[in-house]
Amino acid sequence: MSGNWEKVYPRRSGDGGRGAAACVRNIEVSFHLKMRDYTTVGIGGAADRVAFPRSPADVREILVTERRSGRPVRVLGAGSNLLVADAGVAATVLCTKKHLSKVVFLADGSVVAEAGVMLPRLAVLCALSGLSGMESLSGIPGTVGGAMTMNAGAYGHSIGEVTEWVELADGEGEIRRIDARSLRFGYRETEFPVQGVVVRAGFRFADGTREGVFSLMRQLNEKRRGNQPWGEKSFGSTFRNPPRAPEGAGILLERAGMKGAREGDACFSEKHANFLVNLGRATAADVRRLMDRGQRAVRERCGVLLVPEVKLWGEFDA
Numbered sequence: 001m002s003g004n005w006e007k008v009y010p011r012r013s014g015d016g017g018r019g020a021a022a023c024v025r026n027i028e029v030s031f032h033l034k035m036r037d038y039t040t041v042g043i044g045g046a047a048d049r050v051a052f053p054r055s056p057a058d059v060r061e062i063l064v065t066e067r068r069s070g071r072p073v074r075v076l077g078a079g080s081n082l083l084v085a086d087a088g089v090a091a092t093v094l095c096t097k098k099h100l101s102k103v104v105f106l107a108d109g110s111v112v113a114e115a116g117v118m119l120p121r122l123a124v125l126c127a128l129s130g131l132s133g134m135e136s137l138s139g140i141p142g143t144v145g146g147a148m149t150m151n152a153g154a155y156g157h158s159i160g161e162v163t164e165w166v167e168l169a170d171g172e173g174e175i176r177r178i179d180a181r182s183l184r185f186g187y188r189e190t191e192f193p194v195q196g197v198v199v200r201a202g203f204r205f206a207d208g209t210r211e212g213v214f215s216l217m218r219q220l221n222e223k224r225r226g227n228q229p230w231g232e233k234s235f236g237s238t239f240r241n242p243p244r245a246p247e248g249a250g251i252l253l254e255r256a257g258m259k260g261a262r263e264g265d266a267c268f269s270e271k272h273a274n275f276l277v278n279l280g281r282a283t284a285a286d287v288r289r290l291m292d293r294g295q296r297a298v299r300e301r302c303g304v305l306l307v308p309e310v311k312l313w314g315e316f317d318a
């Protein structure tokens with residue numbers, strides 16, 4: 001993996017509050033890292049710089065510094081719902097997955113997870129403690145931060161149902177804890193009352209048994225393997241399921257003849273047409289062309305306009 005290791009963000013002492021004295025500890029930053037190495041679909045040009053915070057206070061420090069420097073910031077979790085343009089992204093990418101990975105089980109039965117914790121890992125830790133509530137999310141290859149932002153979910157459940165609070169850091173140097181009652185969890189989106197980067201979240205799960213929780217996780221993940229391309233490079237669902245159509249985006253794409261359709265090495269999966277897979281050397285331009293074809297075909301055949309679920313970063317031709 002290319003890129004330099006540099007110390008560019010002087011970290012403040014204490015809790016990093018405004019006006020605190022600068023101290024000697026620093027934050028890891030690399031330059032010109034290819035985003036294809038940081039996204040599950042394995043596509044994407046370089047980001048100007050990528051910062052790897054080790055704590056919520058680091059996230060705040062990066063946001064404050066970048067804001068003062070006038071540089072835009074993008075937040076990256078596991079990159080499992082992202083398509084980055086071939087020309088890359090002119091921004092500082094704040095990557096949570098590498099180091100923001102602490103999970104704490106509190107005596108009152110609640111669980112606190114940092115933004116970069118992977119959902120499958122959180123699910124296994126909960127199962128080992130006999131806590132139930134993460135089973136349906138255990139096969140989603142995203143981070144807590146990405147899942148909170150997307151209100152990730154499966155099999156009729158979503159992360160919002162088990163969330164007690166989230167903490168958001170912002171470029172003004174604040175970290176605010178927001179109670180779940182002030183969040184609006186929608187279909188694959190969450191509305192926060194203030195803007196910011198998710199740095200931690202608190203969860204409450206139900207009591208269960210280890211065996212029961214592991215058994216349900218296994219069942220759901222077998223089901224997932226049965227109807228989704230497993231182990232292939234993809235970003236999950238390409239399009240959102242349309243709100244008023246009785247059929248999901250996958251069925252609509254299939255009816256429009258898009259199952260197996262290709263542009264270069266980008267292909268709508270034979271197993272589930274709403275999963276777009278990278279067969280090898282697909283480019284973001286290939287993916288974008290295939291998505292456009294899929295949208296056009298579904299509009300012409302079914303009269304429905306599909307809206308992308310995948311987030312796009314960088315410049316794409318219109």
Ligand SMILES: Cc1cc2nc3c(=O)[nH]c(=O)nc-3n(C[C@H](O)[C@H](O)[C@H](O)COP(=O)(O)OP(=O)(O)OC[C@H]3O[C@@H](n4cnc5c(N)ncnc54)[C@H](O)[C@@H]3O)c2cc1C
Nearest residue numbers: 075077078079080081142143145146147152153154198236
């Ligand atoms: C094989 C496969 C299966 C999938 N199955 C499902 C499924 O069943 N259900 C489902 O809901 N999704 C599914 N997904 C999609 C994806 O895993 C989820 O959307 C996941 O929540 C994205 O998390 P991430 O950490 O990868 O986010 P990223 O892809 O890194 O980012 C997604 C968005 O969230 C923002 N973001 C990330 N972290 C933060 C943060 N800390 N603070 C603020 N914003 C942030 C990013 O800026 C971006 O806009 C699947 C994906 C794949 C590849």
